[in-house]
Amino acid sequence: MNSNFSYWEQTSFLSGYDVLIVGSGIVGLSAALHLKQTQPKLKVGVLEAGFLPAGASTKNAGFACFGSISEIIDELENTTEEELLKVVEMRWKGLEKLRSNLGEHGIDFKQWNGYEIFKDRDVNFASQCVDQISYFNQLFAQVIGKPDIYSVSNEKIVDFGLNRIQTIIKNKYEAQIDTGKMMRALLSKVQGLGVAVFNNCYVKKICNNSTEITLQTSQGDFRTKKIILATNAFTSAFYPDLNILPGRGQVLITEPIEGLKIKGTFHYDHGYYYFRNINNRILLGGGRNLDFKAEETIESGITNPVQSALEELLFDVILPKQKVKIEQRWSGVMGFGDKLSPIIKQIKPNIFCSIRCNGMGVAIGSLVGEQVANLVLNS
Ligand SMILES: Cc1cc2nc3c(=O)[nH]c(=O)nc-3n(C[C@H](O)[C@H](O)[C@H](O)COP(=O)(O)OP(=O)(O)OC[C@H]3O[C@@H](n4cnc5c(N)ncnc54)[C@H](O)[C@@H]3O)c2cc1C
Numbered sequence: 001m002n003s004n005f006s007y008w009e010q011t012s013f014l015s016g017y018d019v020l021i022v023g024s025g026i027v028g029l030s031a032a033l034h035l036k037q038t039q040p041k042l043k044v045g046v047l048e049a050g051f052l053p054a055g056a057s058t059k060n061a062g063f064a065c066f067g068s069i070s071e072i073i074d075e076l077e078n079t080t081e082e083e084l085l086k087v088v089e090m091r092w093k094g095l096e097k098l099r100s101n102l103g104e105h106g107i108d109f110k111q112w113n114g115y116e117i118f119k120d121r122d123v124n125f126a127s128q129c130v131d132q133i134s135y136f137n138q139l140f141a142q143v144i145g146k147p148d149i150y151s152v153s154n155e156k157i158v159d160f161g162l163n164r165i166q167t168i169i170k171n172k173y174e175a176q177i178d179t180g181k182m183m184r185a186l187l188s189k190v191q192g193l194g195v196a197v198f199n200n201c202y203v204k205k206i207c208n209n210s211t212e213i214t215l216q217t218s219q220g221d222f223r224t225k226k227i228i229l230a231t232n233a234f235t236s237a238f239y240p241d242l243n244i245l246p247g248r249g250q251v252l253i254t255e256p257i258e259g260l261k262i263k264g265t266f267h268y269d270h271g272y273y274y275f276r277n278i279n280n281r282i283l284l285g286g287g288r289n290l291d292f293k294a295e296e297t298i299e300s301g302i303t304n305p306v307q308s309a310l311e312e313l314l315f316d317v318i319l320p321k322q323k324v325k326i327e328q329r330w331s332g333v334m335g336f337g338d339k340l341s342p343i344i345k346q347i348k349p350n351i352f353c354s355i356r357c358n359g360m361g362v363a364i365g366s367l368v369g370e371q372v373a374n375l376v377l378n379s
Helices: 007-014 026-038 069-077 081-102 120-131 133-144 156-160 179-192 232-237 304-318 361-377
Strands: 017-022 044-047 114-119 150-152 165-171 196-198 203-208 213-217 221-229 245-254 265-268 273-278 281-286 326-336 343-348 351-355
Touching (some): 017 213, 026 044, 069 133, 081 133, 081 179, 114 120, 133 150, 232 245, 232 326, 232 351, 245 304, 281 304
Parallel strands (some): 017 044, 044 196, 114 265
Antiparallel strands (some): 203 213, 245 281
């Protein structure tokens, strides 16, 4: 910890904040953006533990999605139709907000459709999902305002060169983005509005009295009137009662592939596996369901069972019999909970949180950030 701060550093960088946000993922930065756009004079700062955001926002797959049919059927088993509809609307509106905040060009937004694939051995499950298409089309038209969202698209099996696949359900409103470009654009927009973002600044403790909050960090103490915790999977270090469970997601990416046939975002096995094209490569992730307990961790890392399952899907189904190198592997950490909706609330006087994106933060993160910022502004 630095004990050699100057008077100037203390007054300009470490204190006098109206709002300090902990966590520079999509939610934290979107909250900062909305605060400054609404009240430009506010002094806003963001404290981030990592050299880059260290949770999910720069590690994800960049699906601009709002749910595949099998995922939604699963979600409906644990929630009411009303809550599901609210969350799907949030995903859709969150994606609209992301595009209006940063522009489609800035995030490489490409509406190349989403596809849910079913293996030939899952024929019964596939037909259960197909049977639900008209129900979900009608239900979601209420919040998305578009008809015929999902449809069977089996002719694409050959076009994509998929092996062992018997059914495909298309979502014509699903898209993909470049996650790196999105986060750079968001960071630069926020910094352009005068928000100070401090990296390698791990918040160890929150101390509040009636007039001020002190955040003890790995670099020194910061002082502010209000804070927003946008710490997603890591929140239980501060508030274990909020009941956030981490879920690690592992990913791999191939080398560029000549003549790649895959184009769009793809879901498999209740959404537990996902893949897409990016710059002539395949990005493929998932497999958390192979061992939920082992993947319920905030530690980064890859494991043999998950990586082997990803490779099997890659070389058996997606790129059958092709000799392609895997260039990179990584992991990120998501925040899950027993409810589908995110937690956006005041926890204590002057302390707010916006957490638990349930693995869909590209979709809902911009809106979650805006909503918590509004809570702070109205408090
Ligand atoms: C592999 C993978 C694939 C995904 N694919 C998709 C997808 O295709 N589409 C989609 O919609 N969603 C996807 N997600 C989910 C999405 O990325 C997340 O829901 C979203 O990024 C969450 O954003 P956040 O800002 O809430 O959290 P995070 O991005 O995790 O940000 C929280 C930040 O808080 C920081 N922090 C935590 N504790 C402290 C502390 N004490 N002091 C300082 N800083 C701290 C962390 O370092 C982190 O940077 C995926 C996630 C993963 C891991």
